[in-house]
Amino acid sequence: MQQPASLMTSSAAQIKEDALIRPADAQERIARNVREILVALGEDPEREGLKETPQRVAKMYLEIFSGLYEDPQEHLKKQFSADQHGGAVIVKDIRFQSTCEHHLLPVYGVAHVAYLPDGGRLTGLSKLARLVEGYARRPQLQERLTDQIAQAIAKILSPKAVLVVLEGEHMCMSLRGVRSPGSKTVTSAALGRWAENLQERQEILSLMKS
Ligand SMILES: Nc1nc2c(ncn2[C@@H]2O[C@H](COP(=O)(O)OP(=O)(O)OP(=O)(O)O)[C@@H](O)[C@H]2O)c(=O)[nH]1
Ligand SMILES: [Zn+2]
Structure with missing residues (x-):
């Protein structure tokens, strides 16, 4: 796959992936x-x-915050091949719970994760949900969470394309501050072919919404 380009941040910095060591106390x-x-x-x-x-x-x-002490990429390392499956794999409506790093209040939402396998290298569907959970269980920004999920899939599965869309409701916007309950934040990251090919990306987006 070519150098990935993100939809959201053209110069997405390399995200540090090392799990922390939890202090004993x-x-x-x-x-x-x-x-x-x-x-x-x-x-x-x-x-x-x-x-x-x-x-x-x-x-x-x-x-x-248990996700701070694991490397979620490990889940993707269990792989298998699937008889030349050439189409996209989409797991949608993965519920996640995260914590906004500004206020330490919950963020609830769903993640839609898609990739286009290269040469039939697949991972288990549940591993994509475990990946989302591993990155969600940290003090987070929704934008960073989105990028981390997409970049992990790109790095470990080397697919032709990745698309990740997150819809989150931030309790820091509902319970306090602006008090705007029900508002949703949508973030996306597209890598590889789907960063360039708008028509293909649109098809995957409509499958995610179907
Ligand atoms: N971009 C982004 N902003 C977030 C996220 N979670 C929380 N925020 C925002 O972080 C901002 C922090 O703004 P500050 O002005 O420093 O803090 P504040 O005074 O508590 O802000 P208000 O929420 O407007 O009362 C707020 O606008 C939040 O809505 C996130 O995942 N991504
Ligand atoms: Zn917040």
Whole structure:
């Protein structure tokens, strides 16, 4: 495949893929600081309802940010060939939950992921959903999440083309700030042939919407 070109960012920087090593005391440090937030709010962190909250929140953060400690590309490395299948593979409506890195509030949405295999090299369909999840479970920007998914497929499967479309609802726009519930943010990244060939890209987009 030729040098990929992104729809969204023509100079998409190489995204760092290394998984972090989780600090051994991560849960304790988070819990300590959540307790401090409760105190700063004027709450009594010792009252019954709040007593276990710092530990609960710490465990929750480690769960929703578990993608920081894995390399999601690994999922795509399990591959097989498929008797000369020459058409596109599209997995649409992959539900994802992420966290906006500006406010640490949830982002809910769906991802539509498509690629055009080269020489029949395929990965399992569930691996595409695992890829989305691995990158979603981090403090994220929707644009970065979109690019990371597309670039991982391009790098590991070497397909002829990739198209990723994400639709997300950001709680930081619904619950606070501008308070615009229901608004959706749509981002896309097209690589390889679908970055150049608008007609083919349009066909894949309509299959994603069908
Ligand atoms: N481009 C982009 N922006 C995001 C994403 N998630 C949250 N934001 C935006 O990040 C921006 C942060 O803006 P700031 O002005 O620094 O923060 P703020 O005062 O809390 O902004 P408001 O949300 O407008 O109240 C907001 O406009 C959010 O809507 C994302 O995934 N991509
Ligand atoms: Zn936000």
